[in-house]
Amino acid sequence: MSCAYAGDERSYELTSIIPEQHHFASSHGDICYFEWGKPGDGPSVLLLHATGFHARCWDQVVAAFPDGTHVIAVDQLGHGRSAAPIITDWDDVAGATAELVQSLGIRFAVGAGHSMGGHCLVQVAASHPELVERLVLVDPVIMERAVYQNPPDYSATNEMVARRRNSWTGPEEMFERFKDRHPYKLWDPAVLRDYCAHGLLPDGQGGYRLACPPQTEASVYATSATVDPWPLIDAITQPVTVLRAPQLEQNGAFDFATSPTPPGLADGFANGTDVYLPDLTHFMPMQDPKRIAELIISG
Template sequence: MSEPAEHYFDSHGTRLCYFEWGDPSGQPILLLHATGFHARCWDQVIAHLPHDHRIIAVDQLGHGRSSKPDTLSDWGETAEPVAALVEALDLSRIIGAGHSGGGHYLVQLAAQMGERFERLVLIDPVIMKPSMYDTPSPFHAYSIDEHPIARRRDRWASPDEMFERFKDRSPYDLWQPEVLRDYCEYGLLPAEDGDGFVLACPARLEASVYI
């Protein structure tokens, strides 16, 4: 599969980055990544997908090259820009694949616009029994800054440094090296002060998902 086209979609004050491979006239495959990941984490999967499909991987809100809101605590709001993108591109007969939080958002989308989806592939989706949605998170009483994820290292000299740091550490040592390489390569953005790189999904923003 060739390198993807990189696109940006603006809706209601937010901007989504998404990447597209394959045949623009083909049946769409919509890929939504897990919390803290990004669209290019799908690259090694996409290499094995049929070229005659239209393959779209989205940097979800707060991740990758998409807009960074103050928090991601409202999962419904996180899904809204993707729903707007689906409508703007007028996608139909969608094969949706979502990992973890991405699986949760796909189920939201299918509930809202089921006529646009043909099937879903949910990989370890964050879907709980209905009663649990009325139960506060164990971290609900804490501030975002007190969540362990908020203490993740945010600044790196380079993607190579991040790769070398993670490759022998759990759980990253279970990943195929090329998958970890993609995670590091596209999971960092140049720091605004010009000193190295920062996480494309800031640690504090990722932590807010769980509050």
């Protein structure tokens, strides 16, 4: 697949490989998802994004997939163009995604989940093994077992996230504000443009607001230990590839670029493979989408 931006930067629209936008009424709220291609002989690819992001952050990864790949990228509950309630349990996020995939009749997909998306993919694959034949966990937020027994205090992070700027004139202002800042300056500029172009919604007053409301994003962080994934990991028999970034010294009090993934996570799966990527950060799909695409396809 290949794509290019239109000349008018105000629109940030792709001139080719524009996905179809769909909606599904889950029991947890409306879920928006995007579809590239149609089901064929090969497995479909299911893409789940990280906290605070949206389905279209995968655009450049999808562009690097082989032509004809059928792809479903989900705006997970609370994000993008999906319903945005305050999240009280990560079970709800994964449950809405599982309902969507079941409704589409997709079986034995290749699933890839980044950060929170990796955690949710584990939930989906464990509870509905017929939906996912192979998992690629992209620096997932799956912490050591002990953390789920004694969860840390996330209040400082929650307060910081809840104060995110939520008023913008448009994607161009957002892009210009972020492009030279850590960690966004590490990203492929095309991914940052996708994030800005599809990460804002009209606010009804001539401006724009974040598609993931700050209070909703904060609630996702606040409930990140509500589902202990380790009993699920113990039950998963599908092949699992863990893409893991280094655990870096933080660049500021709230630096999300360091990896949250334990180095031994892959060993917890019956059929796990660890792929350490020391030159990338937690935002690896944004930094090197082509490389991540290759790893998703190859496993």
